[in-house]
Amino acid sequence: MTAALEVQGLNRSFGALQVARDIDLALERGARRALIGPNGAGKTTLVNLITGVLRPSAGTVLLDGADITSLSQAERARRGLARTFQINQLFRGLTVLENLAMTIGERDGNCNNLWRPAGVKRAVIDEALDHLASLRLVDDALKLVRELPYGRQRLVEIAIALAQKPRVLLLDEPAAGVPSSESHLILDVVAALDPDIAILIIEHDMDVVFRFAKHITVLVQGAVFTEGSPAEIQANEQVRAVYLGEESHQGGRHG
Amino acid sequence: MTGPATRDEAHERAAAYLVSRHYYRWPEVLPWLIAVACFFVFPDRMSFGSQVLVMLLFALSLDLILGYAGIVTLGHAAFFGIGAYVVALGSLRLGWSEPISGIIVAGIVAGLVGAIVGWFILRYHGLTLLMLTIAFAATLQESGNLRSDITGGYDGLPGLTFDPLLGIFDYDLYGRTSYVYALVVLAVVFYFVRRIVYSPFGQALTGIRENVRRMHAIGSPVHRRLVTAYAVSAAIAGVAGALFTQTNAYCTLTVFDFDNSAKVMVMLILGGTGRLYGAFVGAVVYMVLEDHLSKLSPTFWQLGIGLLLVLAVLFARRGLLGLVEDAGKYLSARKSS
Numbered sequence: 001m002t003a004a005l006e007v008q009g010l011n012r013s014f015g016a017l018q019v020a021r022d023i024d025l026a027l028e029r030g031a032r033r034a035l036i037g038p039n040g041a042g043k044t045t046l047v048n049l050i051t052g053v054l055r056p057s058a059g060t061v062l063l064d065g066a067d068i069t070s071l072s073q074a075e076r077a078r079r080g081l082a083r084t085f086q087i088n089q090l091f092r093g094l095t096v097l098e099n100l101a102m103t104i105g106e107r108d109g110n111c112n113n114l115w116r117p118a119g120v121k122r123a124v125i126d127e128a129l130d131h132l133a134s135l136r137l138v139d140d141a142l143k144l145v146r147e148l149p150y151g152r153q154r155l156v157e158i159a160i161a162l163a164q165k166p167r168v169l170l171l172d173e174p175a176a177g178v179p180s181s182e183s184h185l186i187l188d189v190v191a192a193l194d195p196d197i198a199i200l201i202i203e204h205d206m207d208v209v210f211r212f213a214k215h216i217t218v219l220v221q222g223a224v225f226t227e228g229s230p231a232e233i234q235a236n237e238q239v240r241a242v243y244l245g246e247e248s249h250q251g252g253r254h255g
Numbered sequence: 256m257t258g259p260a261t262r263d264e265a266h267e268r269a270a271a272y273l274v275s276r277h278y279y280r281w282p283e284v285l286p287w288l289i290a291v292a293c294f295f296v297f298p299d300r301m302s303f304g305s306q307v308l309v310m311l312l313f314a315l316s317l318d319l320i321l322g323y324a325g326i327v328t329l330g331h332a333a334f335f336g337i338g339a340y341v342v343a344l345g346s347l348r349l350g351w352s353e354p355i356s357g358i359i360v361a362g363i364v365a366g367l368v369g370a371i372v373g374w375f376i377l378r379y380h381g382l383t384l385l386m387l388t389i390a391f392a393a394t395l396q397e398s399g400n401l402r403s404d405i406t407g408g409y410d411g412l413p414g415l416t417f418d419p420l421l422g423i424f425d426y427d428l429y430g431r432t433s434y435v436y437a438l439v440v441l442a443v444v445f446y447f448v449r450r451i452v453y454s455p456f457g458q459a460l461t462g463i464r465e466n467v468r469r470m471h472a473i474g475s476p477v478h479r480r481l482v483t484a485y486a487v488s489a490a491i492a493g494v495a496g497a498l499f500t501q502t503n504a505y506c507t508l509t510v511f512d513f514d515n516s517a518k519v520m521v522m523l524i525l526g527g528t529g530r531l532y533g534a535f536v537g538a539v540v541y542m543v544l545e546d547h548l549s550k551l552s553p554t555f556w557q558l559g560i561g562l563l564l565v566l567a568v569l570f571a572r573r574g575l576l577g578l579v580e581d582a583g584k585y586l587s588a589r590k591s592s
Contacts, residue, residue, distance in 0.1 A: 051472070077474030089472065091465035097269050102462050106475045111459040114483075117277035118455045125270045133266070141269035164473055 002065035004029045004198035005081070005168045010049055010059035012222075019045045020056065021223045027168060027198040034213035035202045036233075038242065042222040043202045044086060047170050051083050052076045063168065078107070082166030084157045086173045086202075092146040096137060096156055099145060100128035103163040131163050135189055151182035158189060169193070171201040175208070187212070210234065218242075277453035286535045290438055294431070302430030305502045307542045308437035309495050312444060314522045314534035316491035319448055321520070322529030323457060324484045325464030326377070330388030332515035333372075333395050334365040334489040336508075338496030341365070343412050343506035344405070352417045358440065358497045365493020366486045373485035377478060389513065396511035403508075411507025415500065426504075433502040440498055444491055449531060451487065460484050464529075521560070525567050527574025536575050 003026040010023040019042045027033055035043050048054040050061055052073035060069045068076050091099050104124050105111045119125070132138045135155045140148060145156060154174060161169055174190055175183035187208050193199060203209050209216065210230045217227040218239050226236060233239055293304055313335055320326040338361035345351040345360070376387040399406040406412070419425040424432045451457050459480050462470050470477050500506040509515070518541070526537025544563065548556035571578040 053471075073471045074474045074476055077472055083472060085468075085472075089466055089469040091462055091469065093465050094461065095272070097273060098458070101273060102458050103473045105455040105458060106462075106470075106473050110455040111475065111480070112456065114451045114454050114456040114487075116455070117450070117453045118458050119274040119276050119453075122270070122274065125273050126266075129266050129269055132269075138265045138269065141265070142272055160469070160473065 006062040031198040034209040037219035041219040080167035082161040082164040083170040097141040151178040301434040305433040311538035313495040320488040324460040328388040330392035333392035334492035335496035336511040337365045338493030339500040342497040361497035362490040362494040366490030369489020370486035373482040377481045527576035
């Protein structure tokens with residue numbers, strides 16, 4: 001079976017600083033993968049390389065076996081590669097519903113139409129509302145995004161990614177900046193996502209990582225340090241030293 | 256009030272908003288009523304009225320790219336000028352003086368140039384883009400100056416003649432025909448622009464203005480969308496320029512002036528961007544003020560405009576229409592509380 005997403009020998013430097021070195025990574029269909037590593041390990045950079053925000057200096061990115069390395073970010077998105085951002089990237093001056101309708105419009109190519117009123121396609125509106133309903137956002141549908149509390153905005157970020165109907169979804173710290181009283185809601189949503197979507201999640205909360213992920217990749221200084229099942233990673237002394245070490249208190253609590 | 260019934264209710268209420276967003280609302284008839292009323296109330300000011308309508312159309316073209324797509328340009332006079340010269344040279348050198356086909360050709364030419372130029376310059380953002388738009392308009396103006404044998408240079412091409420409208424209505428001294436003509440063209444173009452703004456494409460432009468990174472991430476071909484919008488806007492600016500030449504019966508290189516680009520932007524900001532009717536309010540307020548102030552003081556009239564702009568920027572960030580909107584919200588909030 002070809003992997004949903006595969007990264008081969010990915011390299012990227014900013015001047016003398018090598019932020020990605022010979023990264024190999026494969027996500028099967030429906031994968032639940034966590035990407036962890038200390039700050040500055042290059043986790044977000046890797047997401048940017050995969051989604052095409054950055055171009056690698058060497059290496060290839062394959063989506064369902066097809067080489068997408070030379071494609072633009074938008075072309076990759078249209079092929080079913082979606083992401084969320086560590087810091088919200090939303091249409092803040094538009095309503096939540098418009099945020100979703102726009103995403104669906106771009107996905108289906110409706111946005112090439114300059115003439116037909118956007119509201120005429122009822123199916124788009126209903127689908128947008130269905131996505132919102134699955135994240136319990138229907139009541140906020142007509143609010144401007146900038147008027148929502150940050151935690152709700154994080155959910156809109158996920159709703160947009162879902163509305164893209166992705167096959168591969170990259171979640172860059174979905175609960176970042178959200179008070180822990182609300183973050184469980186976001187992580188519940190993540191845990192309940194369609195099992196066919198291959199998911200790569202960047203997350204600092206080890207509790208979440210060990211609960212959610214079936215497979216963990218540890219990134220250190222731009223290179224894959226090790227990978228394995230949650231149990232293997234937890235038991236790995238070196239990982240504990242470079243990464244979990246700084247959170248040994250938490251590790252102990254969960255171990 | 257719990258369970259699926261309320262969920263469906265919320266669903267329907269939210270859906271109704273998007274479904275009906277593009278419907279015409281009754282206040283939208285107001286500007287047209289006023290425009291028609293002006294025809295009867297100020298019969299001897301119709302030439303001035305035509306100029307207001309031309310600038311309004313020009314401001315409307317800018318709103319599509321500045322207000323909706325967020326493209327900041329200080330060189331939109333380039334396309335206004337192209338339109339103006341297409342009909343001027345068509346009439347003078349080719350003997351093509353049928354006005355309506357002239358306007359259409361002017362729009363097409365300006366739109367094509369807009370598409371080509373846009374394809375190159377819309378790869379850039381912010382100040383770089385701003386400089387490129389200024390440079391393009393200045394280049395056109397200087398090229399026109401180099402070939403003043405063709406363009407008439409800054410002395411212009413006076414005494415242009417155009418056929419009667421539809422072969423029937425000749426241009427009168429008071430500009431009444433011009434006024435009605437300009438108003439009809441404006442109404443037709445406005446209908447097009449309004450459809451575009453409420454189309455899925457128009458929504459995508461708003462998305463680009465709001466967050467271009469997100470647009471890339473959801474798979475929007477951002478560059479193509481911007482070039483399309485730029486070309487449409489250029490075509491409308493070209494139509495405005497053509498109308499300018501036809502209603503004035505003359506044309507000079509000053510149509511490419513930086514002043515012209517800046518003026519239309521000031522109008523739009525004054526009225527309010529990204530709301531179509533901002534162009535109406537801005538153009539009328541600016542032109543009427545300019546008219547009155549320049550009679551009051553031929554040397555210092557710009558001071559008044561400047562003061563108004565400062566006030567607008569300080570107290571009405573979203574333009575005069577934004578101010579009206581805020582006042583409306585405030586009143587209805589007070590009523591309900």
